[in-house]
Amino acid sequence: MxxxxxxxxxxxxxxxxxxxxxxxxxxxxVMLTSIFSLLMAANFFILDAADVALTEAAVGAGVTTVIFLSALALTGEREKPRVGGRNIALVTVGILALLIIYATFDKPRLGDPNAPVHQHVAPWYLEKTPEYMGFPNVVTAVLSSFRGYDTLGEVFVVFAACIGVLFILGVRPPRESLEPRDESSGLRHHLIPQVVGRLLVPFIVLFGLYVQFHGEYGPGGGFQAGAIIATGVILYALLEGEAEALRAVPRSVLLGMVIGGAMLFGSVGVVCMLMGGAFLDYSVLAADPVWGQQLGILIIEAGVGMAVCGALLSIFHAFAARESLS
Amino acid sequence: MIDIGLDILSWILLTLGGACVLIGGIGGLRLPNFYTRIHAASLTDTMATLLIFAGMMLQAGLSLPTLKLLAIMLFLLLTGPTATYALANAALLSGLKPDAETVTDNDKGHAG
Known part of the structure; x- marks a missing residue:
């Protein structure tokens, strides 16, 4: 079935x-891309990858669509007619497709317990997570502790992406456009979306916090929570106008979240070294190694959440500010 | 005995809900213009949501999943009609007349 x-x-x-x-x-x-992400999330979920499914649904189907739409507001709605190059693209895609299909012949059957991926370090992670961390979600343990270096790298990728977008689109629009344009922006004059939206925003943020701090026991963690909270604030910006959202969460706070989140993650690693352990080895943070692991994971997940939320909102506001310029 | 009764009731609800989704889908494809199409599609937001979630809650019994289903149902019942309203409102503001006579089988609803 x-x-x-x-x-x-x-x-x-x-x-x-x-x-x-x-x-x-x-x-x-853009709408189809959102549907694609949602289908992908459902696919991940039936493969029992609830954490990835949540990320895909929150980031792929949720926030990315909004950012695509705000980018689309700066450009045209129709694709430019392409000139030439179609045959080269067709041949390249054809060769790549054949290679990938050829590669699948050696692929182990889906869910095969003897597949290399299930024989390498995965059994060790599954066995040791309850002992070392004391919580059931192995994905969070792998992501934030066993492979903490990778996640630190990912947070710096998010950081770099945010800085890159801000450099290209401009951190601060010229003075004259800083005037709040409350009359025209937002859904002030549309009673029903405003009432329902206002009702939903606190619950969305609350759910984001739940996902953030429940990541050790259920699917979730910093990445998903950051995206969900960012969605809540973007909804607020759509309802009340961008100026009002910036008044609630100013640009400086957003940049502080991005930088502070990345710094928090890195500094936990440094503190671990100062306390006599290896970089990002949380066991030394408390007298009991299990408590140390849990404390370290809690802090770095908070850092991840802050960085992701700040980066997504900064990018959204960068696009929205350009919109009001033109 | 009660279990079987609840099971039958829940399956009736689920089937009816599925039928509503089907009708909404057919309506979304077959009805002549934009407003009638979102009218059909909104059936899946409201009636189908109610029926399917009621059916699923009966399957789950008195447990935590039932509360979660209730929360999701409330969320969908709040957001679905709001989205339909916003869609219709945006169409009206952009100048699409809700005229039953004109058959405007425009390109928006038939991508691909």
């Missing part, structure tokens, strides 16, 4: 991907 459902979802995925390539209306393409 689950196999039929997975096949159905994958078929829909292929259809959506073809539709994205085929459509010339960029607005439709």
């Amino acid at each position: 689950i196999f039929v459902f997975a096949l159905f979802l994958l078929t829909l995925l292929v259809i959506t991907a073809l539709a994205i390539v085929h459509t010339e209306n960029l607005f439709v393409a």
